[in-house]
Amino acid sequence: MPGNRTTASWWPRKQCRMRRRKAALAAGLALGAVLTACSGPDGSTSAGGKVVLRYTWWGNPDRAARTQEAVDLFEEKHPDVDVQTSFAGYDAYKQKLATQAAGGDAPDVMQLDYRMIDQYASGGVLLDLGEQQATLKTGEFDPGLLATGKLNGKQYAVPQGRGTETVVYDPTRWKEAGLEPPADASDGGWTWDQWADAMRVLKERTGTPGGTDPGQSEDAFEVWLRGQGKSLYTETHELGFTVDDLTRWWTFTDGLRREGAVSPAEQTTQLDGTVENTPLGRGKAFSDMNWDAPASGYLALIPDGIALAPMPSGADGTPGQYFKPSMFMGIAADTGSPEQAAQLIDFMLNDREAAEILGATRGIPVNESIREELAPELKDFDKTIYAYQATLEGQLNTPPQAPPSGDSALQTTFQRDYDQVSYERMSPREAAQDYVTEAKAELRS
Template sequence: MPGHRTKGFCASATALLMCALLAGCGGSAAADGKVVLSYTWWGNPDRAARTEKAIALFEKANPGIDVRTSFAGYDAYKQKLATQAAGGDAPDVMQLDYRQIDQYATGGVLLDLGKEKAALRTGEIDAGLLATGRVDGTQFAIPQGRGTETVVYDVKTWKASGVPLPKGAWTWDEWADAMRDLARETGKPGATDPGQSEDSFEVWLRGQGKSLYTKDNQLGFTSGDLTRWWTFTDGLRRAGAVSTAEQTTQLDGTVENTPLGRGESVTDANWDAPASGFTALVAGGIALAPMPTGADGTPGQYFKPSMFLGASAATRHPEAAARLIDFLLNDPGAAEVLGATRGIPVNESIRKAVEPQLTGFDRTVADYQASLDGTLKTPPQAPPSGDNALQTTFQRDYDQVSYQRMSPREAAENYVTEAKAELRS
């Protein structure tokens, strides 16, 4: 659904689903001589509405460029972008996840943004964050914001349950006890089953002093590690402390189809900025708690670029694409509109100017991140290209556990075998 921004265009979950089929791509020229760029992203209706306003500002400042936009939930976006990239029809400008950069950079999909320095300024971005968008020394993507994972919870329901609210750091065992108590007191699962989430598994792994991948892009864990994780989550599901298999398999990357978004659980593990989508869905209000730690208090979560902007190597308008990326990162007006919907801004001057003005959920995200400053470990390197496919494999194999078709051990051994083969290919 390209290009036209009308009032309320992205004001509902219905609009989000209607946008699942992303726009046709490849920069072109309109009949009036304007440069036409396609720009796609994933997100919730709140992010979409703000993005549309920022694009309107860009078009006003750049009257010779028309930006045609589209968005979708994460899962639909990821699948569609993979199809477009394989067909040589990637969008001119695209939102990218940490896990997609290596795949698309090594596959020749992404433009070398280092060649567009005249249009794209990166001097005020933290050098460490900026480096996460490089592959083999080439700058293929620019981080848009800093984000981290969180346990989002329904404040009213949790308070009414009588279960003590989260207070700072807690271990996975303490988290599990709280989810059991919430289920008992509220009559619904305490959380979305984290067993299906590679992100949650990574947090758990890092809390044990391990990692998803080694520096040479091999698995950083064993089937025994994954068996322990899935045994833990399977036990919680069987006890009713986390979502049922039927509820979990409805997940599609949108907040609307999470158990918390449907009013079927009390909490959800998500990334902090995208959790803004819950504000329109949870009548009792939401709050953010840190992800659980290892038994000795070792944190597994980390600050990472919440997402990136990249451009197609096949775009016919590289300078215009770079100018759009620059505007979204560095323009004060765009920053004021976007707020923290993609994480806290990475441009240092913009961040310092924007943070004191943040209100509502943006303020919540900023305060949450500030509470974690200095406590989290260094982020891992961007995962290998095979990880994008392995996220789907991870969910598929855990489905076998949650539907009781395989034991945690059988599913873990199956996943590790497939993962090693994928990483060799």
């Protein structure tokens, strides 16, 4: 256990890893441009006779640097394993992983989104982790969070951390515009109408849109829906909303776009899952809606720093956001090294030194003992995320079950149809009808 190490042995190792983190961070943007397969067939060995594992994830350069540092430590403790890593922005990662999975070349260990589990588990891409329960320990995980990685009673993925959505904003620009910070959820939060008014004020007083147009985001739509007492999907994997519901959402967001209160179409259509290409990241807006952990990427882009606010609630104060596993880890069903792959996941989730390195880059640690131990030691943006989540404790509703496999493709469809609205080629109702028709067909296939 790390608690048994001596200061003399720990400090040089920590200093070495700090140097590696800086080097990895410097190379992060170049690495993040493309997700590559770095090794041969699953179960292959390197020239030194080591087991080779491919491990891939999505994220920003900060997450990449910390992940690589943790992987380096894993290799120190498991000298028989060579972990070859790669990462990309979310959209590029999702597309590449789908191609690899379809071609029978899924990486040994992969990062998974909530929306990917049903798709890859039902498609035979993921290993049943119950086969590795002697190696991969989950006794310190919240049962509710752990259950979100199950399908038909089998554990196909394990959560890496707990996250939630947030309104990321530039507090300096808000203050200069004479706006008070949004209220914490524990103090009542704010409604969608109050959020919209803030976007208008920012536009009126600065000439710059207040935030990214959320109309293209299925995640934001889900929060809005839940605030109306509805859901994205039913328990039987059907749509939980109507054409009228989606028309209301897109009419609301498109109206703000027409006013100039949120980003124009030519900016919104550049979104690719990275913070660098958001209007906030490019200095073209003063807020964005994102998940709390990835928001750390804005720190390198906004000189005066950022702050986190809760997602807007329904008109009656009903919250739409929820705690969910920020992301998952899974193992390829056809990996040639399932035990070593399970060792890597167990290390990333249950090793205290790894947790110290990773911080909250993927959300607050899912291992409850580690989470409690590390809370007083968190610094910088990790501490910000922990404090933000603390304001939401007891305020949010139960998370939904993982969405059906078709949802992964429908995220792209959702954004595509809203592009037609934002470029004024279709009305909100026409686009909503198109989306609902296609969504129902996708969910039946």
